[in-house]
Amino acid sequence: xxxxxxxLAILLPLFLAVYLRFFEPFWQLENLAAFLSLLPIYFGxxxxxxxxxxxxxxxxxxxxxxLLSTLGMSSIFVNQSACGTNRLSVLQYNxxxxxxxxxxxxxxxxxxxxxxxxxxxxxxxxxKALESLFRGYPYYYGGQIRVGYPSGQMVLxxxxxxxxxxxRTAAGHAxxxxxxxxxxxxxxxxIAAHPPSPRNQQYWNERNDLLAEIETxxxxxxxxxxxxxxxxxxxxxxxxFDKFLPMFHTTPIHSxxxxxxxxxxxxxxxxxxxxxxxxxxxxxxxxxxQRERVVEITGSDHTAVMTVLNVN
Numbered sequence: 001x002x003x004x005x006x007x008l009a010i011l012l013p014l015f016l017a018v019y020l021r022f023f024e025p026f027w028q029l030e031n032l033a034a035f036l037s038l039l040p041i042y043f044g045x046x047x048x049x050x051x052x053x054x055x056x057x058x059x060x061x062x063x064x065x066x067l068l069s070t071l072g073m074s075s076i077f078v079n080q081s082a083c084g085t086n087r088l089s090v091l092q093y094n095x096x097x098x099x100x101x102x103x104x105x106x107x108x109x110x111x112x113x114x115x116x117x118x119x120x121x122x123x124x125x126x127x128k129a130l131e132s133l134f135r136g137y138p139y140y141y142g143g144q145i146r147v148g149y150p151s152g153q154m155v156l157x158x159x160x161x162x163x164x165x166x167x168r169t170a171a172g173h174a175x176x177x178x179x180x181x182x183x184x185x186x187x188x189x190x191i192a193a194h195p196p197s198p199r200n201q202q203y204w205n206e207r208n209d210l211l212a213e214i215e216t217x218x219x220x221x222x223x224x225x226x227x228x229x230x231x232x233x234x235x236x237x238x239x240x241f242d243k244f245l246p247m248f249h250t251t252p253i254h255s256x257x258x259x260x261x262x263x264x265x266x267x268x269x270x271x272x273x274x275x276x277x278x279x280x281x282x283x284x285x286x287x288x289x290q291r292e293r294v295v296e297i298t299g300s301d302h303t304a305v306m307t308v309l310n311v312n
Contacts, residue, residue, distance in 0.1 A: 022239055027198055030204070030238055030240065031198060031199075031204075033235055033237050033238045034237060034238070034271045034273070035271065037237065037254070037270045083289040083290070083308070083310065084283075084285065084289070084310045084311065084312065086184055086310070086311035086312055087289060087308050087309060087310060088115045088116070088182055088183075088184075088308070088311060089112070089113075089114040089116070089306060089307070089308050089309070090114060090115065090116045090117075090118065090227070090229065090307045090309065091108075091109065091114040091117045091294070091304060091305075091306050091307075092118045092231075092276065092305050092307070093117075093118075093120070093274075093294075093297060093300065093302065093304035093305070094119075094120040094121050094194070094231045094256075094301075095119050095120065095122050095123075095126055095299075095300055096121050096299065096300035096301055097121045097123050097152065099121075099126070099299040099300050101299060102126055102299060103129075104297050105299075106129065106130070106132055106133060107296075108296050108304070109136075109137075110133070110136070112306070113136070113158075114306065115157070115158055115159070115182065115183065116155070116156070116157050116158075116180060116190070117133075117155070117156040117157070118153075118154075118155050118190075118192050118229050118230065119153065119154045119155070120152055120153055120194040120230060120231045121152045121194070121231075121300075122142065122143075122149050122152050122154045123149075123152070124149070127142070127143040127149060127154065130154065130156070133156060136158065137156040137157060139157040139158070139160050139161045140154065140155060140156040140157065140161070141154070141155045141161060141164045141176060142154030142176075147166065150166045150174035150175070150176055151173055151193075151194050152194060153174075153175075153192055153193075153194055153230070155176060155178065155190070155192055158183070159180070159181050159183050160180075160181040161178050161179070161180055161181070162178070162179050162181070163177070163178055163179040164176065164177075165177050165178065167213065167217070169206070169209055169213055170209070171206040171210075173195065173196060173206060173210050175191065175192065175193035175194075175195075175213075175214060175230075176190075176191070176192040176193070177189070177190070177192075178192075179223070180227075182311070184311050184312075186282070186311060187223055187225070188225045188226065188227055189218075189221040189223045189225070189226045189227065190226075190229065191214055191217060191218055191226075191228045191229070192230050193210065193214055193228070193232065194231050195207040195211060195230075195232055195233050195234070196210075196233065197233045207234070211232070211234070211240075211244060215244060215245055218245060218277075218279075219247075224282055225279070225280045225281070225282065225311075226248070226278070226279045227276065227277070227309075228245060228275075228276070228277040228278075229275070229276045229277075230274070230275070231273060231274050231302065232273055232274075232275050233273055234273060235271055235273055236272040236273075237271075241275075244277075245279075248277035248278060248279045249277065249279070249286060249288050250275060250276060250277045250278070251276075251288050251291045252272035252275065253272055253274070253292065253293060253305050254269040254271060254272050254293075255269050255271075255272060255273065255274040255293060255302050255303045255304075255305055256270075256271045256272075256274065256301060256302050256303070257271070257301045257302075258298075258300065258303055259301050261301055269293065269302075269303055274302055274303075276288075276291070276307050278309060280309070280310065280311075280312075282311070282312045283310045283312055287309055287310050288307065288309060288310075289309060289310050290306075290307070290308040291305060291306070291308075292305070293305060294306050
């Protein structure tokens with residue numbers, strides 16, 4: 001009986017994980033796939049139970065499974081061999097509409113001086129506070145009259161932005177496209193988006209429609225350097241993520257949740273949904289040199305993520 005229980009307790013979650021990871025299930029199960037990173041905790045507890053029952057071989061196998069499944073979980077990605085001399089830094093952050101203070105964000109931007117800042121869930125109150133950055137970041141999109149904050153977004157840059165456009169889906173969700181003229185005098189097509197959270201089938205469909213429009217626009221870009229960035233509400237542990245922009249480079253970093261809003265409980269980021277995809281035909285190596293969580297910025301249920309890109 002113990003062996004049957006052990007097999008069921010081990011194999012059923014594994015079969016479910018494989019199905020969620022490599023197939024496109026209906027919306028509830030796709031959302032569940034976001035939490036596949038909890039499996040090591042489950043198998044760790046299971047290993048402890050079997051260890052107490054003196055089933056040494058089963059415990060050893062489970063601990064090995066825990067070790068292997070945590071290898072891909074990271075708060076930082078560094079590829080020193082891909083880091084060239086000409087680099088650009090991009091800071092992305094879901095500010096969180098109810099964030100009472102963004103002083104830590106402003107302090108960090110002033111200290112780290114990223115080349116581009118891409119924000120989601122920016123309220124007019126946050127936008128007012130962000131005006132203190134305009135001296136160092138005189139080029140921005142979001143907050144202007146007749147522009148507002150498209151789906152709560154704002155982009156700030158040290159160097160010129162032009163061709164700014166707000167696109168809207170049939171459901172009314174907005175995303176931004178613009179051309180970023182970098183300090184290396186190279187134009188970059190930037191698409192910034194914050195698709196809706198797929199908490200029901202309607203929003204799931206609307207998110208997927210928005211993803212399709214973004215992908216179409218990105219693939220039609222006439223530029224050789226293209227960037228797609230934002231809080232996509234799409235877990236990196238899903239088949240849909242794997243199929244999105246397959247010709248672009250991306251490196252998922254766990255950035256959510258810092259806390260659980262409904263219960264106001266502190267948590268630890270176990271889901272990668274704040275993404276950046278990049279395509280750079282001029283780079284001889286991987287376009288992504290480094291990505292990491294920025295723990296100095298607080299107040300949101302997301303952590304900020306800093307990405308360092310190779311220019312050539």
